[in-house]
Amino acid sequence: MESEIQVPATTEGKVGAVMIVGAGVSGIQAALDLANSGFKVYLVDKDPAIGGRMAQLDKTFPTNDCSMCILSPKFIECARNLNISILAYHEVRKVEGEAGNFKVTLLKKPRYVEEDLCVGCGTCAEYCPEKMLDPYNEGLSVIKCIRVPFPQAVPAVSVVDPEVCLFIRKRECKICVPVCPNKAINLYQQEEEVEVEVGAVILALGYQPFDPRLQPEYGYGRMSNVVTGLEFERILSASGPFRGEVKRPSDKKTPKRIAWIQCVGSRDTTVGNGYCSAVCCMYAMKHVILAKEHDPELEATIFHNDVRAYGKGFERYYQRAQDLPGVRFIWSKVSVVREIPQTKNVVIRYGVNGTETREEEFDLVVLSVGLTSPPSTRELAEKLSIDVNSYGFCHSDDFSPIETSRSGVYVCGVFRAPMDIPDSVTMASGAASLSAQLLSEKRGTLTAEKEYPPERDVTGEIPRIGVFVCRCGTNIARVIDVPRLVTYAKGLDGVVHAEENIFSCSIDSVKHIVETIAEKGLNRVVVAACTPRTHEPVFQETLREAGLNPYLFEMANIREQCSWVHMRDRIAANTKAQDLVRMAVTKAKLLKPLPQLPVRINHAALVIGGGVAGMESALSLAEQGFEVHLVEKADQLGGIARRIHYIMNGGDVQGYLANLVSRVHENPLIHVYTEADILDASGYVGDFLTKIAAGADKAVTEIAHGVVIIATGAEEFKPNEYLYGQDLRVLTLLELEGEIANGNANITSAQSAVFIHCVGSRDEERPYCSRVCCTQSITNALKLKELNPEMDIYLLYRDMRTYGFREDYYREAADKGVKFVRYDVDDKPQVEAVDEGGKSILRVSVPDPVLGQRLLLDADFIALAAATVAPQGNKELSQLYKVPLNEDGFFLEAHMKLRPVDFSTDGVFMCGLAHNPKSIDESIAQAQAAASRAVTILSKEAIPAGGIIAFINKDACSGCKLCIQVCPYNVISFDEQEGVAVVSELECKGCGNCAAICPSGACSMGGFEDAQILAQIEALV
Amino acid sequence: MRYGDTVRKTVQAMLEKGMVDEVLAFVRGVDERDVVPAFITDAAEAEKITVASYQPYSLASILADYGDKGKKIGLVVRSCDARGVIELAKRNQVNRDDIYLIGIECYGTVNPANAKEGEIYIFHDAMEVGGKKEALDESLLSANCRRCEYPVPGMADISCAIDGDGAIANTPKGEEMLAAANLKSQGSTVDASAMKERAARWQDKDFPNLGTDRQERLDYWLRQFDKCIKCYGCRNVCPLCYCKDCALDADRVWVERGRMPPPRLFHLTRLMHIADSCLNCGQCEAVCPMEIPLTRLYHQLHNELRSIFDYESGINIDDALPLGTFTEEEMKAGGVELG
């Protein structure tokens, strides 16, 4: 290990390395971005394995993707990246030095196992006599005191708990030492100090779930059937304590009635946590949906204080949960009354209609505990001289959301504020971008290129296929008889080896596959596991490591398209699994190696949209030394931010914006085009060509660029209700801000104002939440109160979605006398203009759920929190750059959780409101994230292409040109001399249209040849 | 005056004046019931050209296979061959610019196997056998010809009447050709509606009514396919089968080698490959030693596709193949059907 941590010779100036503290999903993302753009990365975690909290989650909202399934490929990517040193089980002691040149002192905690010897085989754990509560399963199951932390752990190395180990405690037992086949166990290991020099530090410290023992009234710790959200997450998980069967702790029976109590340890000043934890509403909904999948008869009840489904796709997810039979969302505070001694059921008391109370019995109660910053994090922050806020989260400015109070130290993930996975991942990429900006002149100084063994030529060899069947924990094995499938595979023609793996993608399995390829002389590999869309690259890489062309690989998707969808018909599922494996093997026999060709990268970027997001990403790129073409359709930069005057922390938006615009104009690497229209776009990652008409004269320019960042922003919806457009006293929030900023006395001196929320959002036409409006209403209400403390202000809302620290402002507004009235979408407020005493008054009536009657409010003006809507022009861009939009017209990312700013089309990224409604700080973070992702391409000289592309057999080509006619990219040309068609290998995208229309079969598609597909068809019958 | 004088006169003039290097046409074969294709280079040889109502080969096919590239070639063609040339030109197999299509009106041809003694000429309402005019016996005609909707080769550069000196120039090139032969462009005497009626009548008769009796239809065609001895005759004569390396060959992946009858995919592949453009020339059916009524199948499917895709094969060289194109409107249509 010592040798891996290379302390670079002191170079003058900065160090081209970055330390990331905290290896949860955000730390991992930052590490990958940096390592893939020319920086050495030290990925430090206090735990013995990387992965953080996300590794413990069962599924992720709102797509219900299996958390481990999407995360574990990232583990492997980290482990395989030559430029990432994983320093698990290390703690940061101190950080000396300054931005660009830090010396970090780490404490390497003793594992009592030598990392370079242990292969994670688990023999030690088999023999170890001491059991302990399994922290990975939140103590709901037991595990041996020496063990690999969890099946997919990286590093896949055992660790000993010194507080449990008999030898370390009492010098009694050493059974693990002799049984270890690799002599890896060293129970005398001591902690040691390690020093590392880096140029920047990223803090991705994560969070600690709130400990509900601090609020004894919930019964947690006293009542066995009261569990935390994270515990329930483990209960749901196939790799959890009950193997994915939903059981309750007291009697291991399936609960029929489950209650979720929201805001435990959040939005509660009595425990010092005044903020909203931002994720609990969503994870509770996820729990409900998943639990209902496990048991459709389940009765699920969620006690909440407003459902905060504010993110992309969340409102629809909320609808989905609400529409499930037997699911109740109840808006009420609750108290846990008692445990029934015989049944261990839990009785909850809650309010109904604001007046009466009711008691109800549940089999299981889940406390939706919040996210906290634990004392250890505050201590670390103090050691590093980083300011934290009153809640112990990192302090940062809204206009530089990723920067800490110490220069060269950046923050991402929940340590900055409670946030969900995509926001954490976004911020992580942003932090990578800022680090790279700081160290850009040192890019590539400390990194190494991955080298693969030379590719073995398999031409002429008889197929020797190895089949690896993944159990995926129990995800596959619960439905598919894996040993039988292995036996079946062994009997197939061409198969010389078949075996099963607990997780074929785990680091040890992958290593084992490499060894098996050599040992058995395999020249084709089939993995029967999950979807090739996520895992094919992992295994293709494995083949390369084994010296095989990556295209000698085929996957059988027996999870997403078999075990998960035919759970109730095992026999059929098993037959299908056999069919799928047979089809894959039959195709594999005919697979051919496909050559890969490098594509040269054009190092300029095109940024579309000159708002805050576009400008921030342009600056981030320019400051890393890349040329940027910034295209804006309006006649000046600024976007919608030009209409924003007030934000919650009191930041000066217009001042910031003016500064940003001048920085953009002054940067010599940024070319700004205003009044610009995009006329045409062509090309592909690394080599795009976009034609624009810009300026008053619409001069046409052709821009060559390697990447595109789409930051086209969004618009404020023009309401069509509440007298908007008919009565000038009815304004949207942005209009209101403008009036306040202009000092309009009719507004600032008004006696009464009514804000109405969700205008044009969360309805049938736009079933999404616009995320920013609740906070923006409160910000404006507070501004009005500041200017005119006597003003009566009412906020009529559906769910107050002041997530994160925004909650403080909600509380402040209430404290300052702003009145909040909750209304139901089925009984919306009514607005009319009435004449009273010769004066025209706006009268708002709204049902008051607490009093059960209609409340009449007279207002001098009404502010409508109008939806944020996607611009029409998105459609055209989506076609030009071949990237999708979602149902609401916003751009759709490659993956909702882990690729929040990427498109599935390589080289195209997005940020800001083009992605979804969001606040300025979120847009800035996302802009920097998009820059980071773009730089992973721009920083390279070339990226590999080829592989799945068309090929024309000259001898068989009759020169009919049909392929040329149907190629969507016009990348087939005609060789007049030879009379045959020729494919441009660098440009071909591999759709296969040419191969389908070629009558003679002279044109074929790599990896999808006629013979291969026909073989699959034949194998099916 | 012999039948086809206009044609011969034109060919002779074109060769004499060097408009073309050679002319591909049928000439009289071993007897009156025989015609053979020949490339004629000598103007004097034009005399040998016959327009007797036999069509034992596709001249379009012969042109693609044997025509000298780069040479100017004249072709004496019936509609089916003229259309074949246009379809081959779309597929870059022949260069339409180098080809001069001398069309002859055609009211049907007779399979030589069914021929009577003496030369036979078919007119739209009569026929002449061995020099004797009689009423037209439609049963004598090849089945595909009875269904033919293209008596006048309007897609050729000129269309000539069999009888008399009627000739029409359909293209600028055609005008040059007529001028060379000192012929005037004048209208046809053909009763197009009568021909359409005949085509419709026979199509109705030959084509099973779709939507009913599928099983019967399927059984019938499977029985037909299973007669196949895989002689490749149908493929070899088909003017639309231009591939120099055929996907149906035994060393390729589509059709398993050594099976007899061949896998049915053999026929269905051919069907799908040509149906969008089938010319109803009848060659496949005529050549089939097992008498599989292939043309009937291809023609019926072609008619179906013609109406779905609004595509008429062999008429306009600029009309893209229906399966190799789409319209802007289609891009906007959400469904899985057209329109």
Added chain:
Amino acid sequence: MTTAAFRPKILAFLCNWCSYAGADLAGVSRIQYPSTIRVIRTMCSCRVNPQFVTKALLMGVDGVLVLGCHPGECHYIEGNMYTRRRVIALKRMLEVLGINPDRVRLEWVSASEGTRFADTVESFTATIRQLGPNPLRGG
């Protein structure tokens, strides 16, 4: 074979970017659907040579699904436009030949339409069940 005992065998061609992702989403969402289908993944639906479908039917497969991206959303811009015409032509061929064209179905399924994917398999399976075994089965 009685309808009750009839287990249709269905081949589905799924394009990598939309419909295959939709099928994956159905899996991730644990939407249960009939186990009748076997999937062949292609990069784009336009890779599907109609002869693949014909071949499958001749092999005795009871039905073939071809799924692609919605018009305008094709990862390859317009590949699905060709697919549409080809499937229409193919279905016409089947009709002329005497095979019920309902045995082949083209649908558009996006990456976010897990439910739509499952519903498509469900309803197509029902259609095939109603049509009964492919008359070419075993022939």
